Amino acid sequence: MLTILEFPDPRLRTRAQPVERVDDALSRLIDDMFETMYAAPGIGLAATQVDVHRRFMVIDVSEEKNAPLVFINPEILEKQGAQTYQEGCLSVPGIYADVDRADRIRVRALDRHGQPFEMWADGLLAVCIQHEMDHLDGKVFVDYLSPFKREQVRKRLAKAAKERAAAGGADADEQRRHTI
Numbered sequence: 028m029l030t031i032l033e034f035p036d037p038r039l040r041t042r043a044q045p046v047e048r049v050d051d052a053l054s055r056l057i058d059d060m061f062e063t064m065y066a067a068p069g070i071g072l073a074a075t076q077v078d079v080h081r082r083f084m085v086i087d088v089s090e091e092k093n094a095p096l097v098f099i100n101p102e103i104l105e106k107q108g109a110q111t112y113q114e115g116c117l118s119v120p121g122i123y124a125d126v127d128r129a130d131r132i133r134v135r136a137l138d139r140h141g142q143p144f145e146m147w148a149d150g151l152l153a154v155c156i157q158h159e160m161d162h163l164d165g166k167v168f169v170d171y172l173s174p175f176k177r178e179q180v181r182k183r184l185a186k187a188a189k190e191r192a193a194a195g196g197a198d199a200d201e202q203r204r205h206t207i
């Protein structure tokens with residue numbers, strides 16, 4: 028299980044570098060990221076969130092958790108329409124807020140075997156891809172909120188972290204992993 032960085036950790040602001048080689052080490056990391064994401068539980072996880080500053084992410088928006096998707100060096104080629112979705116983030120536990128994004132996107136990436144592919148995504152999958160790609164650019168969804176709301180989020184998270192610390196160190200880590 029990997030540790031997920033939490034807002035306002037400055038490492039979440041790192042702009043990830045392109046993946047140069049799709050090798051066994053990357054494959055193992057992808058497996059660990061899926062395991063961490065499913066356990067959290069979450070529907071997407073960008074490498075940035077586990078302190079790996081390379082451009083890839085894992086996603087599974089299916090109910091049954093049986094449709095894993097891997098995007099390596101993803102690019103958005105086209106955007107259509109607009110949608111508003113109440114987003115949450117494993118790096119900002121317990122906080123949900125409306126974010127406006129494109130409704131439909133065409134994405135190009137490499138799959139986990141290093142093979143290029145292109146796809147159209149809409150609805151929740153489109154939200155998730157755009158959210159995870161933001162992480163690779165050092166952006167967190169709370170950046171879309173007003174400065175006042177963002178400050179409220181920061182205070183709420185600081186208070187929660189203090190309570191966890193008071194509850195005991197070892198437990199605190201365990202608890203954090205299971206929060207969404």
Ligand SMILES: [Zn+2]
Nearest residue numbers: 115116117118
């Ligand atoms: Zn996120």
